[in-house]
Amino acid sequence: MKIANLLVQYLRNPIGIEKQRPLLGYSLESDERNQTQTAYRILVASTKEQLDSHIGDLWDSGKVAGSANFAIEYDGLPLSSRQTAFWKVKAWDANDIESEWSEQASWEMGLLNEKDWEAAWIGQGDDADAYKSAAPQIAAEFRVPDYTNMVKARAYISGLGLFQASLNGRPLDDAFYHPGESDFSKTVYYVAFDITDLLNSERNAIGIRIGNGQYVNFIMNPVMMLDENTEAPEHRYQKNDGGYVRNGLYGDKKAIAQIEVSYADGRTEIVAATDERWRITDSPIKFNDWYGGEDYDATAEIAGWDMPGTDRSGWDHAKRMSKPLGRLRGKAFNPVRMMEKFPAASVTRLPNGNLLVDMGRNVAGFPELALRGMTEADRGTTIRMYPAETLNADGSGVDQSSCTQSWSRKYHCDISNGYTVKGTGDETWHPSFCYQGFQYVEVSGFKWEASTDNFHCCVLRVANEKTGTFETSNPVLNRINEITERAIESNMYFSFTDCPQIEKLGWLETTHLMFRSMSAGYDIRSWIPKIAQDMIDAQTDETDIRNGDPEGLGYMPAIAPEYHRIVGLHRDPNWGGACILTPWEYYRIYGDKTLLARGYATMKRYLVYLESHAEEGLLNGYAQMGDWGQLNESTPNALVENCAYYYLLSTMSSIAWLTGHPEDVEAYASKAALVQDRFHLNETCYQPGTGNYGNGSQASYGCVLFSGIAWEENKGSAVVKLIEAVQARDDHLSSGEVGLKQVFASLGAHDRNDIVYRMVMNDTQPSYKFFVDRGLTTLPEYWNYEELWLGTMVRSRNHAMMGHVKEWLTGYVLGIRMEEPGYRKIIIEPALSHGIEEAKGSVGSAYGAISMAYSRDGEGMFLEVSIPVGTTADIGMPVIGAGMLSENCRDFAVESIEGTFWIRNVGSGSYRFAVN
Numbered sequence: 001m002k003i004a005n006l007l008v009q010y011l012r013n014p015i016g017i018e019k020q021r022p023l024l025g026y027s028l029e030s031d032e033r034n035q036t037q038t039a040y041r042i043l044v045a046s047t048k049e050q051l052d053s054h055i056g057d058l059w060d061s062g063k064v065a066g067s068a069n070f071a072i073e074y075d076g077l078p079l080s081s082r083q084t085a086f087w088k089v090k091a092w093d094a095n096d097i098e099s100e101w102s103e104q105a106s107w108e109m110g111l112l113n114e115k116d117w118e119a120a121w122i123g124q125g126d127d128a129d130a131y132k133s134a135a136p137q138i139a140a141e142f143r144v145p146d147y148t149n150m151v152k153a154r155a156y157i158s159g160l161g162l163f164q165a166s167l168n169g170r171p172l173d174d175a176f177y178h179p180g181e182s183d184f185s186k187t188v189y190y191v192a193f194d195i196t197d198l199l200n201s202e203r204n205a206i207g208i209r210i211g212n213g214q215y216v217n218f219i220m221n222p223v224m225m226l227d228e229n230t231e232a233p234e235h236r237y238q239k240n241d242g243g244y245v246r247n248g249l250y251g252d253k254k255a256i257a258q259i260e261v262s263y264a265d266g267r268t269e270i271v272a273a274t275d276e277r278w279r280i281t282d283s284p285i286k287f288n289d290w291y292g293g294e295d296y297d298a299t300a301e302i303a304g305w306d307m308p309g310t311d312r313s314g315w316d317h318a319k320r321m322s323k324p325l326g327r328l329r330g331k332a333f334n335p336v337r338m339m340e341k342f343p344a345a346s347v348t349r350l351p352n353g354n355l356l357v358d359m360g361r362n363v364a365g366f367p368e369l370a371l372r373g374m375t376e377a378d379r380g381t382t383i384r385m386y387p388a389e390t391l392n393a394d395g396s397g398v399d400q401s402s403c404t405q406s407w408s409r410k411y412h413c414d415i416s417n418g419y420t421v422k423g424t425g426d427e428t429w430h431p432s433f434c435y436q437g438f439q440y441v442e443v444s445g446f447k448w449e450a451s452t453d454n455f456h457c458c459v460l461r462v463a464n465e466k467t468g469t470f471e472t473s474n475p476v477l478n479r480i481n482e483i484t485e486r487a488i489e490s491n492m493y494f495s496f497t498d499c500p501q502i503e504k505l506g507w508l509e510t511t512h513l514m515f516r517s518m519s520a521g522y523d524i525r526s527w528i529p530k531i532a533q534d535m536i537d538a539q540t541d542e543t544d545i546r547n548g549d550p551e552g553l554g555y556m557p558a559i560a561p562e563y564h565r566i567v568g569l570h571r572d573p574n575w576g577g578a579c580i581l582t583p584w585e586y587y588r589i590y591g592d593k594t595l596l597a598r599g600y601a602t603m604k605r606y607l608v609y610l611e612s613h614a615e616e617g618l619l620n621g622y623a624q625m626g627d628w629g630q631l632n633e634s635t636p637n638a639l640v641e642n643c644a645y646y647y648l649l650s651t652m653s654s655i656a657w658l659t660g661h662p663e664d665v666e667a668y669a670s671k672a673a674l675v676q677d678r679f680h681l682n683e684t685c686y687q688p689g690t691g692n693y694g695n696g697s698q699a700s701y702g703c704v705l706f707s708g709i710a711w712e713e714n715k716g717s718a719v720v721k722l723i724e725a726v727q728a729r730d731d732h733l734s735s736g737e738v739g740l741k742q743v744f745a746s747l748g749a750h751d752r753n754d755i756v757y758r759m760v761m762n763d764t765q766p767s768y769k770f771f772v773d774r775g776l777t778t779l780p781e782y783w784n785y786e787e788l789w790l791g792t793m794v795r796s797r798n799h800a801m802m803g804h805v806k807e808w809l810t811g812y813v814l815g816i817r818m819e820e821p822g823y824r825k826i827i828i829e830p831a832l833s834h835g836i837e838e839a840k841g842s843v844g845s846a847y848g849a850i851s852m853a854y855s856r857d858g859e860g861m862f863l864e865v866s867i868p869v870g871t872t873a874d875i876g877m878p879v880i881g882a883g884m885l886s887e888n889c890r891d892f893a894v895e896s897i898e899g900t901f902w903i904r905n906v907g908s909g910s911y912r913f914a915v916n
Helices: 048-052 213-217 475-490 509-513 515-519 527-538 542-546 578-590 594-598 600-612 637-658 662-679 698-707 712-728 737-749 753-760 768-773 785-790 805-813 887-891
Strands: 002-008 015-017 023-029 039-045 084-092 105-109 136-143 150-160 162-167 187-194 203-211 254-263 268-273 279-282 285-289 293-297 327-330 336-343 346-349 355-374 382-388 416-420 425-429 436-444 455-462 469-472 816-818 825-828 838-845 848-857 860-867 872-878 893-897 900-906 909-915
Touching: 002 084, 002 105, 015 187, 023 084, 023 848, 039 048, 048 084, 136 268, 150 203, 150 213, 203 254, 203 285, 336 355, 355 382, 355 416, 355 475, 455 475, 469 475, 469 805, 475 515, 475 768, 475 805, 509 515, 509 578, 509 737, 515 578, 515 805, 527 578, 527 594, 578 594, 578 600, 578 637, 594 600, 600 637, 600 662, 637 662, 637 698, 637 737, 698 712, 698 737, 712 737, 712 753, 737 753, 737 805, 753 805, 805 816, 805 838, 816 838, 825 848, 825 860, 860 872, 872 909, 887 909, 900 909
Parallel strands: 015 105, 187 327, 293 416, 825 872
Antiparallel strands: 002 023, 039 084, 084 105, 136 203, 136 279, 150 162, 150 187, 150 254, 162 203, 254 268, 285 293, 336 455, 346 355, 355 425, 355 436, 355 455, 382 416, 382 436, 469 838, 816 825, 838 848, 848 860, 860 909, 872 900, 893 900
16 A cells, blocks of 8 residues: 655645644555555654654654544644654555555644744834825845855745735745735734745845735725716726624735744744834835726836845835734645636727737636837836626627626726836736636727737636546536536635625635535635634624624624625525534535534534524524525525524534534534424424425425425425426526525435436526526526626626536536545445436545546446545446346445445445446
C-alpha cells in the first residue's frame, strides 16, 4: 500500500496555521483489491533530519489501530508561534503488511499571540476629513543583517479591505483579493508568505497597495447616485440597500505587515514592521469599488515604487490607525486565483464607434486589456470597458441591467473599468481590487484597429481543486452539467455568493442546499470551515444587542458575513439554519465531525432563538423567503419553514449524539416530535380528510418527504402525489431553490428518476434543457428569465441557487452516492434512461476518487467501477436482457430486488461487471 497526498487542515504544506492541534490526512493507494488500512503511525518532528532518522520528537503516535486516514488531530507537544513541523506516515493494510514511509510534508504555525505582532496598523489616518487615496501604496526599505546565515523568511500581512504585496518589485504570490472577506468585527485574516527566495543580500523593499473591498466600499460617499433625475454617468453601481449594519464591519483602509527572518542558529529577527516610518502615497489606481469597477492611470505610475533605492522623500509618512475590532487569524483556506485566461471570441465596431467584445461565455472575473506599440501620441488616452451579461435588444451595445438590479437604468450608474495609456510600448492591464460577472464588454476610447488579441477573459474563483467529472452520450445533459458547474465556480469566492455582479453576498441557504452539488465537483474541505466561521461570527451576541440589533440573542442572519441586512429578507430557518445543516453536510460527505463540535454552541443558541419565535410548537409567519424562486406555484411558507424546523431539530439530535452531548439527544428528538404532531394539526400544512400536504404543489411534497416530517403511513401516498403534481404541470419544474433540491432528492430516493429526467429535459420553459437550447452558458437566477428580461427588474444570468441538478446528475445518472459518512460505504447505481447510452464520471472523497463508466449494448450493459482503499460499495445493475450477470459476480453476495441486481460489499479496486 502506498501513501500520498499528505494534507494539513486539508491544505498542502501550509504556513501560517492558527490551529494548535491541526487535522492531518492522507490518501491510500494499492494495486490489490479489497484493501483497507488497519493501523497507522504518524511521526512529527521539529527538523527534517530527525524525521529522516524516524524520530518524532514532537509526536510519535505509535501504531494506532483503525481505518482513519483523515481528520486525525495532531496530539503531540504544544506548538509555538512560527514553529515548523515536519511529518510523515506509514500504514498497515488488511493483511497487516506495513507500508513504506510516505514522503515528508510540513506545516508551519502562524503568529498565535497578539504580542507576536510588533507591527502597527497604518494608513492615511483615522481623520474622517483627511484626503483619502482611492488605493494608497505604502513602502519601506530594510536589510537582513545576517543574510548568509538566513534559512527562511516570512512576511505576515493583512490589509483592509484588500491588499496586494510585492517585494523588490516581484509579487509575493499569484493570488487575488487578499486577505479574504470575513466578519471584520470578529475575524480579520492575515496571510503568511514565504519570501525566502525574494530577498536580496543588500537592501530590500516591501510594497503594499490597499484597496477598498467590502470593508471600505459601504462608507464611500457616495458611490452610486440615488437621484433618478440626475445625469451622472461617472457614478458607479454599489450594492447599498441594506438595513442594520453590524458595528466593526466597515472602516478606513489600513494595513499591517511584519517581515521576519530565521537564521541557522535558531534566532528569529523582525527586520521590518509597519509603523510611522513607512511611506505612503497615491497609487495609479484612481477608483476601485468591489461592485462598480476600477480606474487605473498608467501615467501616474511611480517607477520602482516597490524597489530598493527609490527616492520616497516626497511621500507622506504613514499614520498609525485604530485596529479593526476583529482578531487577526491566519488564513487557512485556498486563495482566489486566475483559473483560466483566454482571448475574446469576437470583437466588432459598433455604429457609435465603440467596440463590442464577446468573450464567448458568461464568467466571473475581469477583462484584460492588451495594447501593442503605444507611443507618446497615445499617452493619456483613456479606454473604458463596460462589462455586462447581456446586450441591448437592438444590439447597439451592452445592457448592464442584469448586473445592477436594473439600477443602471434607473439611477444612471454603471460598472466600468478605465485605463489611461502610458504610451511606452506594449501595455497590459486588468483590475486588481474588483471582479465582475460578464460575457460582453463594450469598450469606448479604443481608437486603434482592434482584434481578439487586444482583449482577454480572466476567470477567477477560490482555487478549490476540481475532483469530479461527468460525461454522457447525451450532449444536452453534458451541457446542463457544464453550465451548472460554471455557475458554481462563478460564485466560489470567499463566500458561496449569490451572483458575481448584483450582490456578491454569502446567502447561507445555498451552503447546505447546494453542498452535494458543490462537493460532487470540487474539494471544498478547506473552504467550508471558513464559511462555518463566518456563521459563528455573524450570530447575534450581547454586544450586537447593545449596539441595537433588533433580532435578539442567537439570531443567525440570512447572509454571512452580514455586509448587508436586506430587511424583509433576512429571517428564514433554511437560511439561518445553515449554521446546523452546513456542518452536518460537511460531516456526511467528508466524514469529519470537527465543524459539528466547533459550532455546537452556535447551533444550540440558534435553536433557542427559533423556539422563541414558535407558537404552540410551530413557526408561524417567521420565514420571509420560504421556497424562494418558485414559478407558477406558491407553496405555503408555513409548510416550508416548519419542515425546515423539524429537520433542524431532528438533525440536531443526531449531532448531539455524535459530539458527546447525550443530555441533548432526547431533548431535540422530543422537540422534533412535537413539531411533527403540531404540523399535522395545522390545516395549512396538512389536511387529514384528504391526506394532502400544503397546497399540493411539487415543493409541498418534496419538503415533507425530504425532511421526514410526514407520518410514516403517509409517505407512500406523498410520493404518488408528488408525481401527480409534476405531471399536472406537464413535467415542468415549478419549485424554488428549497423545494427543488428536495423534490429531486425525494424522487431519486424513491426510484423515480424517470420523472426527474423528464423535468430536466423538458423542451419548454421551465427546464434546464430550455436554458441550454437558448444558448445560456451559466444558470440564471430564476426559471422565467426571459419574461424578467422584458420587465422592469432584470435579474442575474449567473446564479447557482437552482443548480441542484448537479447533485442529481452525480447521484443518479452516474449513480454515485454516499451511504455512510465520508463515502466509507458507497452506492453505485446508475439510473438508466432511454436518452443515455453511455455515462462516465467520478467523485472525490476523503478516501480518494470514486469512478464509474457504463455502456449499453443492445440488451446488455457493462459497468466499470473504481473503489478507493478503505471503502466498500454496493453495486446496483438493472435486470435487463436475459438477466445474466458476468461470472466475476460470483465472488460477491448478489441479490435481485425489484428489477435490480445488487452486488454487495465490493471492496477497493477496479472492476468490470456485465449484465445481459
